Amino acid sequence: MSRILEIDLLRSFAVIAEVRALSRAAERVGRTQSALSQQMKRLESIVDQPLFQRTGRGVVLTHPGERLLVHAQRMLRLHDEALADLSGTGLTGSVRFGCPDDYAAVFLPALLRQFSSQHPHALVEVVCAPTPRLVELLDKRAVDLAMVSLPDATPGEELIRREQLVWIGYPGLDPAHFDPLPLALSDADTLDHIAACEALQQAGRAWRIACASSSLSGLTALVRAGQAFAVMTQTAVPPDLAILNGDPALPPLPAVGITVKFGRKRPSHLTAAFAEHIRAVLPVL
16 A cells, blocks of 8 residues: 555544544535545555544544644645645735634634635734624724624624533532532623623522633633633533533523624725635534
């Protein structure tokens, strides 16, 4: 068998390594799950190493897989840069992009890496802030484009993706033992803050704000210390914290929608291209 590391195999491998699930990776690369599995068997034969280990939540990279990923990402970047440069199809310029912290942690690496491979000479400058602050920046034209949260099923809005809000806490910490319930929430005008307070009020549950901050790391630090409970989108929950949905001591929470908004009515070609990239990629991340 050929010992050549083919670009198509490396690209499929990099997508699986990113999403950690064959089914989601198959959607992304436009192949059946069976065809993708056959590709990975072929790649493992070429490198003569096991690259993945199956778990209950998907797949994880083996040590050889982690080593190959470093090389694969570098080879794919150089390959895509060369094609973009020689074909003249890559866009140039810069776009200032706003994104909430929780979405940045989960979605930005894939979004930026893939966009950069298509447009290696384009620069995306990122500003992280809660949705209300990003809307203010859009109004001031301080950012060109922002990914923002909206109440689910907002009339007249095109939602790219929906995310369920969930209660989170330190594993083993029972919210029923707290009265009032200590909360670590984002700014008072954010959807997670509003949803938590409204749900508790409707349930007749007393609460207090232990921490109100726009810093996601600050909020999760308080949760890790066992000092408070928080609300965030389910996708963004760190693996060391527990999702408490279904806990009888906590009321159910709504979902939120994600969309993109522009700072100008007529965005630049690069800004519009990045928005289209988000619309295409975000639903399958």
